[in-house]
Amino acid sequence: MSHIEIRDVSLVYDTPAGRVTGLQNARFDIAQSEFLCIVGPSGCGKSTLLNIIAGFLPPSGGEIRIGGKAVSGHGMDRGIVFQDFAQLFPWRTALGNVVFGLEMKGMPKPEREEIALQQLRLVKLEKFVRAYPHHLSGGMQQRVAIARALAYNPAVLLMDEPFAALDALTRDDMQRLLADVWRETRKTVIYVTHNVAEAVYLADRVVVMTPHPGTVKTEIAIKLPRPRDPLSVEFLDYQKELLRHLGEQANAAEQAA
Amino acid sequence: MTASSDRTVSLRRAAITVVIAAGLYEAFARSGAFPPALLPTLPTIARRLFDMIADGSMLHHVLYTLYRMLFGFGLAIVFALPLGILMGRYRPVERFVLPLASALMPIPSLAWVPVFILWFGLGNTVSVLIVFYAAMFPLLLNAWSGVRSINQIWLRAAGAMGADERALFWKVIIPGTSPFIITGLRQAFLRAWIAVVGAEMLAASDWGLGWVIYDAKEFLNTDVMMASLAVIGCIGFMFERVVFGSLERATVLRWGMMRMAKS
Numbered sequence: 199m200s201h202i203e204i205r206d207v208s209l210v211y212d213t214p215a216g217r218v219t220g221l222q223n224a225r226f227d228i229a230q231s232e233f234l235c236i237v238g239p240s241g242c243g244k245s246t247l248l249n250i251i252a253g254f255l256p257p258s259g260g261e262i263r264i265g266g267k268a269v270s271g272h273g274m275d276r277g278i279v280f281q282d283f284a285q286l287f288p289w290r291t292a293l294g295n296v297v298f299g300l301e302m303k304g305m306p307k308p309e310r311e312e313i314a315l316q317q318l319r320l321v322k323l324e325k326f327v328r329a330y331p332h333h334l335s336g337g338m339q340q341r342v343a344i345a346r347a348l349a350y351n352p353a354v355l356l357m358d359e360p361f362a363a364l365d366a367l368t369r370d371d372m373q374r375l376l377a378d379v380w381r382e383t384r385k386t387v388i389y390v391t392h393n394v395a396e397a398v399y400l401a402d403r404v405v406v407m408t409p410h411p412g413t414v415k416t417e418i419a420i421k422l423p424r425p426r427d428p429l430s431v432e433f434l435d436y437q438k439e440l441l442r443h444l445g446e447q448a449n450a451a452e453q454a455a
Numbered sequence: 456m457t458a459s460s461d462r463t464v465s466l467r468r469a470a471i472t473v474v475i476a477a478g479l480y481e482a483f484a485r486s487g488a489f490p491p492a493l494l495p496t497l498p499t500i501a502r503r504l505f506d507m508i509a510d511g512s513m514l515h516h517v518l519y520t521l522y523r524m525l526f527g528f529g530l531a532i533v534f535a536l537p538l539g540i541l542m543g544r545y546r547p548v549e550r551f552v553l554p555l556a557s558a559l560m561p562i563p564s565l566a567w568v569p570v571f572i573l574w575f576g577l578g579n580t581v582s583v584l585i586v587f588y589a590a591m592f593p594l595l596l597n598a599w600s601g602v603r604s605i606n607q608i609w610l611r612a613a614g615a616m617g618a619d620e621r622a623l624f625w626k627v628i629i630p631g632t633s634p635f636i637i638t639g640l641r642q643a644f645l646r647a648w649i650a651v652v653g654a655e656m657l658a659a660s661d662w663g664l665g666w667v668i669y670d671a672k673e674f675l676n677t678d679v680m681m682a683s684l685a686v687i688g689c690i691g692f693m694f695e696r697v698v699f700g701s702l703e704r705a706t707v708l709r710w711g712m713m714r715m716a717k718s
Contacts, residue, residue, distance in 0.1 A: 254611060278615045285608045288710045289630040298626075299616035332711025350616065 200227035201386050202251070202354065207260035209246055219411035220246050223260070226405055226414060231384040235391055235401035237440060243412020244390045248358050251388060252278050264354065274299065277347030277385075281359040283339045286331040292318060292342045293327045299350030310349075317345035320379055337368040341375065348383060357389045361396070373399050377425065394444070398436045399426055406443045416443055495678040504682035517686060519662040523579055524651040527586025531643060534587075535594035536636065540628060542595070543602025556595055564589035564650045568657045581658040582651055589650035593642035601635025602628060634707045641699050648691050 209221040221243040228234045236244045249255045251262055253272035261268050264275060277299075279285075286295050293314050300310035318324055321341035331339055340360050347355055361369045373396060380387055380400075391397055397404045401420050408415045420436055427433060477497060484496045495503075507513035542549045564585050571581040605628060613627045629636070655665025664683050671679040707713040 252615060254615075272615045274617045276615065278612065280608055280612070282608050284606055285612050287609060287612075287627070287630070288712050289633065289706070298613070298618075301626075302613075302617040302619075302622055330710055346612075346616075 201230040201232070201265060202228040202388070203263040204228075204247075204251070205261050205263065207247065207250060207257045207262060209243070209250065209255065210258045221250070221257075222411040222413045224407075224412070224414050225260075226417060228386055228388060231386055233380055233387045233389065233400055233402045235389045235397035235404045236407060237391060237394060237397045237404055237444070238407030238412075239392060239409055239444065241412070242407040242409040244392075244407050245358055246412065247407075248356055248388060248390050252276060252356050274303070274350055275352050276354045276356055277350070277352035279340070279343045279347050279355070279357045279360045281362050283331075283336050283363065285343055286339055286346070288331050291328050291330055292323060292334070292345075295331070295342055296346045296349045298346060303350060314345070314349055317349045318342070320348070320382065321345045321375065335368075336364055337372055340364065340372065344376070344379065348379070348385070353386060355385045355387045357387065359391055360389075362391070362393070369396070374425070376400065381424070394437050394440045395428060397440065398422075398433055399428055404440060406440065408444075418443075492675060493677055495681060499678050500681045500685065503678040504685065507679070507682060513682075513686065516662055516664050516667050516683070517690065519659075520651055520655065520664045521690075523582040523655070523659075523663070524586055524647055526579075527583040527651070528590050528644065528647045530583070530587045531590035531594055531647070532640075535591040535643075536598050536639075539595040539598025539639075540602050540624070540632070542599045544628070549599070552595075556592065560592045564646070565653045565657070568654055572658055577658055577660050579659075582654040582663070585654040585658075586647045586651050590643035590647040593646060594636075594639045597635045597639030597642070598632065601632030601639075604635070605631045630706075630710075633710075634713050637699065637703055637707060640702075641695070644694055644699070645691070648687075648694070652687060 204224055204226050207221060207224045208219070210217055210219050212218075224243070224247055236247065238244045246255065250257050251269075253269060253276070256270065263269070269275075287298070290298070293311065296314035296317050297310045300313060305313075315324070315327065318327055321344055323338060323341055323345065326334060326338060331342065334342065343360070344355075361372045364372060377400060389397075389400060398420055403417060403419045405417050406415045407413065418436070418439060422430075422432055422436070481497050484491070484494045488494075491499075504513070538548075538552065542552050567588060568581060568585060571584055575581050575584070609627050609631050610623065613623055618627065651663075652665035652668075655663035656669040659666040664687050668680045668683045671677070671683070703713065708715065
């Protein structure tokens with residue numbers, strides 16, 4: 199059975215320029231422990247869709263079901279990592295940030311710190327447990343954010359371009375690290391990105407979205423063994439295929455204009 | 456440069472400023488422009504200050520003033536900080552409180568003294584209430600602005616991790632607005648300190664720094680007045696630098712939410 203079902207989810211909103219359809223009838227499923235990437239140009243509604251799945255935005259139509267139950271609002275079955283480094287609480291240490299969700303659950307201090315330490319070890323930050331976020335690099339801050347989202351053990355991890363603001367070398371490291379973390383935790387991951395290579399490296403399956411209005415164009419399963427080699431011919435073929443789907447969209451938009 | 460040598464340098468600079476200012480005052484006092492009874496020299500003031508400290512009267516005045524100030528200041532914190540935060544978070548509260556605050560804020564706190572004396576009589580109550588009034592608005596406005604400018608992503612992240620409204624208040628909004636709250640505390644303290652001395656001049660009897668200055672005027676005891684003024688300045692300086700300085704170093708500076716100015 200599918201773990202998450204996205205059923206004809208739409209979002210319409212009013213702007214001073216009139217009604218805008220941000221998202222139109224998005225429909226796909228995600229299996230348990232699947233790593234799903236949503237790829238598309240800016241304005242295609244991919245972040246909007248993630249925010250709806252996270253429960254920050256109510257959809258105008260359709261529904262999201264997780265484990266067979268319709269969801270509304272946010273819940274602790276979903277952990278979230280944003281793009282913005284500022285998502286960490288600057289007044290809490292790395293450890294203090296990671297324990298936050300467990301603290302909200304009412305778990306006693308020794309237990310929650312034990313779990314948080316495990317999570318920080320998982321993202322290789324055991325040496326920076328007591329550091330405040332402003333003393334950590336961008337990549338380290340994003341690792342703390344991942345540990346924080348995993349700490350309260352949600353079934354689903356939602357990630358909104360978490361590495362987009364990092365330099366290329368750090369991003370490669372972070373992708374490897376995330377692939378390792380996913381292998382160990384077997385979470386269901388929904389990962390939004392506009393970076394095609396990133397999607398091919400991480401995903402079991404890629405959902406391609408197109409803008410104006412935001413719709414799901416196609417789905418492509420990435421059938422490559424892990425760990426993946428970004429320089430292999432097959433890897434580049436998948437990249438080309440994705441770019442072709444995205445490029446067709448760009449051409450169509452040009453012709454329409 | 457290390458923090459400790461920074462501090463030595465800034466202390467030395469402050470000392471130079473004080474010595475020059477004191478020299479200018481002393482030269483003026485000895486110039487004969489005013490009779491010595493009206494403008495006492497520094498040694499006279501120092502001697503008087505020493506006497507007042509030695510006989511315990513200065514300590515008594517200081518304690519009375521601090522008691523009134525801290526009482527009123529504490530009340531203002533308990534009342535205005537939560538109210539300011541509620542204003543920033545809930546539109547109806549903002550709509551109700553803001554016009555009231557805007558109308559009351561421009562009224563100088565000391566203008567209330569005669570009214571309060573009629574209501575409550577001479578004594579501590581008036582001074583405490585005046586301090587409360589003076590300290591309330593900077594706290595209210597800063598908390599209100601702080602909540603409205605809080606990084607939304609913190610609220611989203613905390614909400615996603617299961618924080619309820621109460622946890623959001625204590626664990627996200629209060630620390631998240633701390634730069635504003637500390638600024639509010641500083642401004643509120645300054646206003647409170649000015650207000651307490653003023654209120655004591657008009658409404659206190661027998662004790663308090665404001666009262667002792669006002670009382671000394673009757674007997675032309677300018678040395679008492681100057682000594683008390685010096686004490687008022689010193690205590691204000693101590694609060695500003697020591698209390699609020701440490702608070703800032705222990706919180707927003709440590710968290711990187713505020714930075715030191717460039718040297």
